[in-house]
Amino acid sequence: MVYQVYLRSFADSNGDGIGDLAGLRSRLPYLSWLGVDALWINPHYPSGGADGGYDICDYRAVDPDYGDVADLEALVADARQLGLRVVLDVVPNHTSDRHPWFQTALADPDSPEAARYHFAPPSEEPPNNWRSLFGGPAWSRTPDGRWYLHLFAPEQPDLNWRDPAVAADFEKTLRFWLDRGVSGFRVDVAYGLFKDAELRDNPGAYSPTLFGHGPEQAMTWNQPEVHDVWRQWRSVCDEYPDTMLVGEVCLADLDEVALYSRPDEMHQSFSFRLLKSPWDTDAFADGVQTALDAFGSVGAPVSWVLGNHDKDRQVTRFGGGALGTARARAAALLMLALPGSAYLYAGDELGLPQAVVPDEAKTDPIFFRSDGERAGRDGCRVPMPWNDSTGVGFSPDGAARPWLPIPAEWSGYAVSGQARDGGSMLTLYRRALALRAAHPALGSGEATVSTRGDVLTVHTTGDGETVRCVVNMGSATVLVPSRGQVLLASTTQVRASAASVALPPNTAVWLTED
The missing domain is CATH 3.20.20.80 (Glycosidases)
Known part of the structure; x- marks a missing residue:
């Protein structure tokens, strides 16, 4: 973890x-x-x-x-x-646009530092249609009219990894x-x-x-x-x-x-x-x-x-x-x-x-x-x-x-x-986390996934041990067949009997397999 x-x-x-x-x-x-x-x-x-x-x-x-x-x-x-x-x-x-490389690139378009970013010559429109993930175009102008690329904020000029x-x-x-x-x-x-x-x-x-x-x-x-x-x-x-x-x-x-x-x-x-x-x-x-x-x-x-x-x-x-x-x-x-x-x-x-x-x-x-x-x-x-x-x-x-x-x-x-x-x-x-460290089947080994209605089940197996994680993602309590032990439940409202576990809505349980 x-x-x-x-x-x-x-x-x-x-x-x-x-x-x-x-x-x-x-x-x-x-x-x-x-x-x-x-x-x-x-x-x-x-x-x-x-x-x-x-x-x-x-x-x-x-x-x-x-x-x-x-x-x-x-x-x-x-x-x-x-x-x-x-x-x-x-x-x-x-x-950052305050990084020494970018500051030098702004001052001198012919500097080695300028080659470490994506600059395009002055023009009326940006070089292409790329957009910033933070909104707006991915190109901004420098004081001398060049365009520079920033796929995030304008204060985050993209590096040119081809240099x-x-x-x-x-x-x-x-x-x-x-x-x-x-x-x-x-x-x-x-x-x-x-x-x-x-x-x-x-x-x-x-x-x-x-x-x-x-x-x-x-x-x-x-x-x-x-x-x-x-x-x-x-x-x-x-x-x-x-x-x-x-x-x-x-x-x-x-x-x-x-x-x-x-x-x-x-x-x-x-x-x-x-x-x-x-x-x-x-x-x-x-x-x-x-x-x-x-x-x-x-x-x-x-x-x-x-x-x-x-x-x-x-x-x-x-x-x-x-x-x-x-x-x-x-x-x-x-x-x-x-x-x-x-x-x-x-x-x-x-x-x-x-x-x-x-x-x-x-x-x-x-x-x-x-x-x-x-x-x-x-x-x-x-x-x-x-x-x-x-x-x-x-x-x-x-x-x-x-x-x-x-x-x-x-x-x-x-x-x-x-x-x-x-x-x-x-x-x-x-x-x-303590149980995960103590049970090899949790967090390691092999897993199989299945669903039935609103119930998701993941079987995990490791070192000869199998644990089922059962999640009820629906709106009604479900009965989960089980003859094993309840290792941990996400709520105290889980009820276990000799042959099954009653799992309320929006809850999960870890069950051992006998």
């Missing part, structure tokens, strides 16, 4: 309202207690601040808001003592952090980097499918040359024992996603199907089976995701309130039963809903680039509640206001209260 830390929102050690490395370091015992194996930290680098740290000015430094390199080294050392590994976020598709200097510099970045003891990298926009060499129009307008980018954006994503980058990065990581690469690959076709995890490329690439599927038996069954088939075809484990810093919290996605919470509890047992790696976004173990952030407090460029039509991602990035104090323990007493406002009612979700509550979401996750 890998625990994703949104650093700015996890724990503030110095009272400036911003989470930092020292704050995270102080909370490592919590992660060890919870039972995770590793933590992935969202970008910690000096940044222009346009996109939550994903517009980077210096890849081999730490933003002063978060500390310094010595703080990160101390974090890695403490984590290792607790049996935790640290994975960093790396962003190779684009830099060897770009690859050489990123190899230096990988080694810089690996030499400091980190255990690998989550790679942002791993399906990007290379663009069509002729900058041809995309065949369709920007209109992502439910599950990711498809052929309508054939010129901007998933170019074949990108796989050579991951082969080179894999060779670097292979020089450092027990390190890994996991890629963010947002493509509609899971067979294409799985190719990024071939034996000589990344160790893992995320399967986002469950993150993007509605609460529906067929949708979840297809999401599980399709991923198992696709990644199995290249001999790679599936990396399962139910939440992250880019999507609404799952409690809200699944209906909100008690209904959404019940479904999120059931989904947690499903994900943790599946063979492969599971990724948990900080706060999902508390059952946090999507926070309502006032427009005046929002920071996400999606909100601004869409003229407010899209709410943006701030609501899933609100700071963690640790206790029931006024500031919910995110910052020390007397601290500045948190960088995003924390809802007053979030003290009710705090770690301190849930840790003492045997029926809380946090307790459910802790129990599930």
Whole structure:
């Protein structure tokens, strides 16, 4: 289990309202207690601040808001003592417009740095029809009239990976952090980097499918040359024992996603199907089976995701309130039963809903680039509640206001209260992770998927043991035949008899097989 830390929102050690490395370091015992194996930290680098740290000015430094390199080294050392590994976020598709390379490129169109980005000569119209994922065109003008490419915000110019200097510099970045003891990298926009060499129009307008980018954006994503980058990065990581690469690959076709995890490329690439599927038996069954088939075809484990810093919290996605919470509890047992790696976004173990952030407090460029039509991602990035104090323990007493406002009612979700509550979401996750570590059939081995009406069943087998995860996604209680043991249920309302288990709506259970 890998625990994703949104650093700015996890724990503030110095009272400036911003989470930092020292704050995270102080909370490592919590992660060890919870039972995770590793933590992935969202970008910690000096940044222009346009996109939550994903517009980077210096890849081999730490933003002063978060500390310094010595703080990160101390974090890695403490984590290792607790049996935790640290994975960093790396962003190779684009830099900040404040990066020294881009600043030089703006000043001198003939500089080597200018060749490291995508520039087009002055003209009345942009070079092609490409669109930004954050809204609007993917091209902006420089002061001297040139066009430059940014598939995200204008403050995030895309790098030109056809220039060897770009690859050489990123190899230096990988080694810089690996030499400091980190255990690998989550790679942002791993399906990007290379663009069509002729900058041809995309065949369709920007209109992502439910599950990711498809052929309508054939010129901007998933170019074949990108796989050579991951082969080179894999060779670097292979020089450092027990390190890994996991890629963010947002493509509609899971067979294409799985190719990024071939034996000589990344160790893992995320399967986002469950993150993007509605609460529906067929949708979840297809999401599980399709991923198992696709990644199995290249001999790679599936990396399962139910939440992250880019999507609404799952409690809200699944209906909100008690209904959404019940479904999120059931989904947690499903994900943790599946063979492969599971990724948990900080706060999902508390059952946090999507926070309502006032427009005046929002920071996400999606909100601004869409003229407010899209709410943006701030609501899933609100700071963690640790206790029931006024500031919910995110910052020390007397601290500045948190960088995003924390809802007053979030003290009710705090770690301190849930840790003492045997029926809380946090307790459910802790129990599930402990059982997952103790039972070989959970999280490893082979899996088979079946449905019957509104019931989804996954059999997982490993080391001679079989566990069934049964999820009732319907609106009525169902009887599940069983002569085994109930290992764990997502609700106390599950009732077991000698031959069956009564499973209420929107609940899940782990059953051993005799």
